[in-house]
Amino acid sequence: DLPPRVRIHEVGARDGLQNEQRTVPTEVKAEFIRRLAAAGLSTIEATSFVHPKWVPQLADAEELFPIVSELPVALPVLVPNERGLDRALALGVRRIAVFASATESFARANLNRTVDEALSMFEPVVRRAKDHKVHVRGYLSMCFGDPWEGPVPIHQVVRVSKALMDMGCDELSLGDTIGVATPGHVLDLLSELNEERVPTSAIGVHFHDTYGQALANTLAALQHGVTTVDASAGGLGGCPYAKSATGNLATEDLVWMLQGLGIDTGVDLERLTATSVWMAAHLDRPSPSRTVRALSHK
Numbered sequence: 428d429l430p431p432r433v434r435i436h437e438v439g440a441r442d443g444l445q446n447e448q449r450t451v452p453t454e455v456k457a458e459f460i461r462r463l464a465a466a467g468l469s470t471i472e473a474t475s476f477v478h479p480k481w482v483p484q485l486a487d488a489e490e491l492f493p494i495v496s497e498l499p500v501a502l503p504v505l506v507p508n509e510r511g512l513d514r515a516l517a518l519g520v521r522r523i524a525v526f527a528s529a530t531e532s533f534a535r536a537n538l539n540r541t542v543d544e545a546l547s548m549f550e551p552v553v554r555r556a557k558d559h560k561v562h563v564r565g566y567l568s569m570c571f572g573d574p575w576e577g578p579v580p581i582h583q584v585v586r587v588s589k590a591l592m593d594m595g596c597d598e599l600s601l602g603d604t605i606g607v608a609t610p611g612h613v614l615d616l617l618s619e620l621n622e623e624r625v626p627t628s629a630i631g632v633h634f635h636d637t638y639g640q641a642l643a644n645t646l647a648a649l650q651h652g653v654t655t656v657d658a659s660a661g662g663l664g665g666c667p668y669a670k671s672a673t674g675n676l677a678t679e680d681l682v683w684m685l686q687g688l689g690i691d692t693g694v695d696l697e698r699l700t701a702t703s704v705w706m707a708a709h710l711d712r713p714s715p716s717r718t719v720r721a722l723s724h725k
């Protein structure tokens with residue numbers, strides 16, 4: 428059975444643009460977010476309140492957020508620590524995401540911490556966010572494979588997932604950061620999480636399309652009951668730690684599949700495609716999304 432409706436968590440403005448070589452001007456980012464909202468996306472991850480030296484592409488978070496904050500959509504932002512939370516709360520942010528890793532190698536590369544040190548760093552962030560009635564998403568990276576460590580054992584992923592949920596996260600996004608997952612592995616992980624009392628209703632999936640598996644993995648997750656799917660307009664983004672990794676699942680490719688299945692997303696595919704074509708012109712390279720290419724060359 429497939430769900431009648433899927434909520435798309437749009438990550439292009441954050442996960443996409445954080446990986447672009449050239450930094451996109453703040454006003455172009457704001458216009459991108461406005462156009463994504465106009466295309467019907469209701470959850471648009473806007474930016475990150477991380478250390479500006481770690482992700483210079485998003486160093487303008489303080490300038491960007493107030494420009495878009497009045498849009499009638501949810502605008503979650505990434506926050507790694509209390510310093511990031513303070514910056515976000517000062518601007519009236521209502522939704523944050525912390526981001527953990529299932530592997531030690533990526534925790535070190537992405538957060539300069541061990542897995543458990545990162546969890547300790549998030550604990551006061553989540554607690555204080557909840558005190559402010561701020562919605563908290565917990566991202567978990569490298570849930571299937573890791574560029575340094577290879578395949579990642581499911582029990583390792585389940586342990587950190589449970590820690591994030593026990594901490595008080597409202598939702599959990601399972602990241603296939605380097606795009607190596609296949610559908611059977613996805614179903615095994617979802618089943619094991621359910622066994623350990625992490626409910627499917629709290630789980631979102633975050634696939635990258637490196638090996639062309641993102642849609643197959645998504646369909647498996649939907650069949651399991653997942654209704655939150657992360658995607659990036661035009662397939663923007665990659666992973667700075669894995670050269671061969673291509674972008675996130677393209678939102679247009681996802682919407683094409685969901686439309687064909689009769690699943691409601693609220694997204695206007697034509698407007699969304701036009702937005703990605705517009706963004707691709709700014710970035711000076713074509714969108715890797717098959718659907719964007721097909722629809723824009725008709």
Ligand code: HMG
Nearest residue numbers: 442476477478481507510511537538539566568569602604
């Ligand atoms: P650190 O170097 O260990 O930082 O970095 P620290 O805690 O030692 O602090 C050092 C200095 O940074 C201090 O300043 C802090 O105030 C400052 P000083 O006292 O030396 O002058 N600082 C900050 N400044 C501004 N904002 C902050 C902040 N925090 C500390 N928030 C840290 C640790 C976590 C900060 C760093 O590693 C970091 O910012 N990492 C972010 C990396 C990142 O954004 N990665 C991409 C997102 S994850 C992802 O994309 C995966 C995902 O898409 C899912 C998937 O596909 O898997 C979500």
Ligand code: MG
Nearest residue numbers: 442602604675
């Ligand atoms: Mg990602």
